[in-house]
Structures are given as C-alpha cells and as structure tokens.
Amino acid sequence: xxxxxxxxxxxxxxxxxxxxxxxxxxxxxxxxxxxxxxxxxxxxxxxxxxxxxxxxxxxxxxxxxxxxxxxxxxxxxxxxxxxxxxxxxxxxxxxxxxxxxxxxxxxxxxxxxx
Amino acid sequence: xxxxxxxxxxxxxxxxxxxxxxxxxxxxxxxxxxxxxxxxxxxxxxxxxxxxxxxxxxxxxxxxxxxxxxxxxxxxxxxxxxxxxxxxxxxxxxxxxxxxxxxxxxxxxxxxxxxx
Numbered sequence: 001x002x003x004x005x006x007x008x009x010x011x012x013x014x015x016x017x018x019x020x021x022x023x024x025x026x027x028x029x030x031x032x033x034x035x036x037x038x039x040x041x042x043x044x045x046x047x048x049x050x051x052x053x054x055x056x057x058x059x060x061x062x063x064x065x066x067x068x069x070x071x072x073x074x075x076x077x078x079x080x081x082x083x084x085x086x087x088x089x090x091x092x093x094x095x096x097x098x099x100x101x102x103x104x105x106x107x108x109x110x111x112x113x114x
Numbered sequence: 115x116x117x118x119x120x121x122x123x124x125x126x127x128x129x130x131x132x133x134x135x136x137x138x139x140x141x142x143x144x145x146x147x148x149x150x151x152x153x154x155x156x157x158x159x160x161x162x163x164x165x166x167x168x169x170x171x172x173x174x175x176x177x178x179x180x181x182x183x184x185x186x187x188x189x190x191x192x193x194x195x196x197x198x199x200x201x202x203x204x205x206x207x208x209x210x211x212x213x214x215x216x217x218x219x220x221x222x223x224x225x226x227x228x229x230x
Contacts, residue, residue: 004156032217043118043205043221044157051217090156094217101147101170102219104156 002027002093006105014113019063019078021108023091026072033074034092034102035065044090050074051096061085086112116140118222120206126228127196134192135225139208146189147219148181151203163189196229203227 007022025031032051036044048059055067065076074091088109092102119138127133139146145164149157160179161171165186174180178196183189193200203226207219 009154034218036221041223041226043223044207046218046220049218092156101159101162101173102149102157103159106154106156 002031002095002103004091004093004103004105006089006091006108008108009106010109010111012111012113013081015083016080019076019081019085019110021076021089021091021110023065023074023076023105024072025074025091025093027093027095030096031093032096033065033067034094035059035063035074035076036090036092036104038088038090038107040087047076047089081110081112083112083114086110118206118208118220120204120222120225122225123223124226124228126230128230129196129198131196132192132194133196133227134190135204135206135227136188136190137206137208137222138188139206140210140220143208143210143220144186145209145211145219146183147207147209148189148191149205149207150175151205151224153202157205160191193227196227198229201227201229 003026005024034049035047038044050067058064063078088107090107091105121136147162148160151157163183178194181191203224205224206222209219210216
C-alpha cells in the first residue's frame with residue numbers, strides 16, 4: 001500500500017521568495033514520485049518526476065525536487081516565486097517497475113503575495 | 115499531439131439520472147486512466163485500461179460506475195442512478211507506457227459533474 005502526505009494545505013510566499021512544498025510518502029516498494037500542478041478549472045500538468053538515478057530532479061518553470069530515501073521525502077522547491085506560480089500542487093507516487101495508478105496527496109494551495 | 119480531451123466539460127444532472135463521459139487520449143497512448151477529484155482533495159484512482167483491456171476496476175466506487183474502451187482508443191465512464199455524492203471532477207489521463215518507459219500520465223481538463 002502507498003500513501004502520500006503533503007504538509008500544509010495552504011502555503012503563502014512573497015514574490016521572489018523561496019518556495020518549499022513538502023511531500024512525504026509511504027511505500028512498501030521503491031516508488032516513482034511525481035509533482036503535478038493544477039490551475040483553476042484545469043487538469044493536472046506534470047512538473048517533474050523521479051524514477052531512478054540522480055536524486056535531485058529538475059522540472060519545468062524552475063522547479064526542482066530532491067528524493068531522500070532515508071526521510072521518505074520528495075519536497076518541491078523553487079528559488080524565487082513568481083505570481084504565475086500561484087496554483088495547487090500535488091505530490092503523487094506509484095510503484096516502480098510496474099507503474100500503474102497514481103496515489104496523490106491532498107494538495108497544497110500556493111499563494112504568491114506581491 | 116493535441117493532448118487528452120474530455121467531453122463534456124460540465125454536466126448538471128438530477129439525482130437518479132444516468133450520465134456518460136468521454137475521454138480521448140493522446141494518439142497511440144496505450145494506457146488510459148480515470149480518476150475522481152472532490153473539492154479540496156487530490157485525484158482518486160478509479161480504473162485503468164491497457165489498450166482495450168480493463169486491468170484494474172476494483173477501485174470503482176460502486177457497481178453504478180462502469181467504464182469501457184472498446185477499440186483501445188477513446189473511453190467512456192458511465193454513472194448510473196447518480197447520487198449527490200457523485201458530484202466531483204472526473205479526470206482522464208493517458209500514458210504511452212512500454213517496458214517501464216513513458217510512465218508519466220498526461221491529464222485532460224476534466225468533466226465537472228453536479229448532481230442536483
């Protein structure tokens with residue numbers, strides 16, 4: 001069984017400040033990990049994914065995430081927030097090797113203050 | 115590559131009516147997934163297909179829910195005898211997963227269902 005916990009359902013940052021969105025997972029097998037972004041009334045867009053290899057992965061729009069096995073974490077960061085980053089962010093997990101359905105966290109709503 | 119499309123985008127129905135949603139995946143994607151998203155929650159997996167075969171359907175919420183992908187291309191999700199608790203966003207996703215590659219799922223814009 002797998003589960004995802006996103007700490008902080010709402011995060012506010014000032015424009016230009018560091019963005020840090022937290023994700024912890026529970027998985028009985030090595031996981032593949034994903035971050036998706038959702039804008040209002042739209043579907044989900046993939047930001048980045050971790051499968052194997054380098055634990056620091058870079059995605060679109062300046063986001064990156066680091067897989068830390070010892071901490072079972074996959075936190076999402078961006079050095080400098082932009083107004084256009086305001087959206088809902090979802091962390092998701094699927095079993096490696098037989099990737100099938102995604103298990104999502106409950107999401108973090110990011111607000112960027114001017 | 116025109117992306118995953120879903121139709122309709124919005125559906126309002128009365129309790130007890132049947133509804134059907136359509137999903138057109140990205141061309142040549144062999145896997146198609148259905149998820150449900152309620153307000154303030156992440157998407158919840160319902161079912162998925164590899165080509166025309168439905169490989170997982172135990173997570174469908176009740177026997178009122180059914181899905182098909184008859185020719186391995188588009189898919190339909192039907193809800194019979196709708197209830198107010200069925201009100202949600204229904205998301206479709208597709209992937210071109212072969213031999214462990216292409217695992218990322220591409221999502222459509224969703225169909226928002228409101229049951230009155």
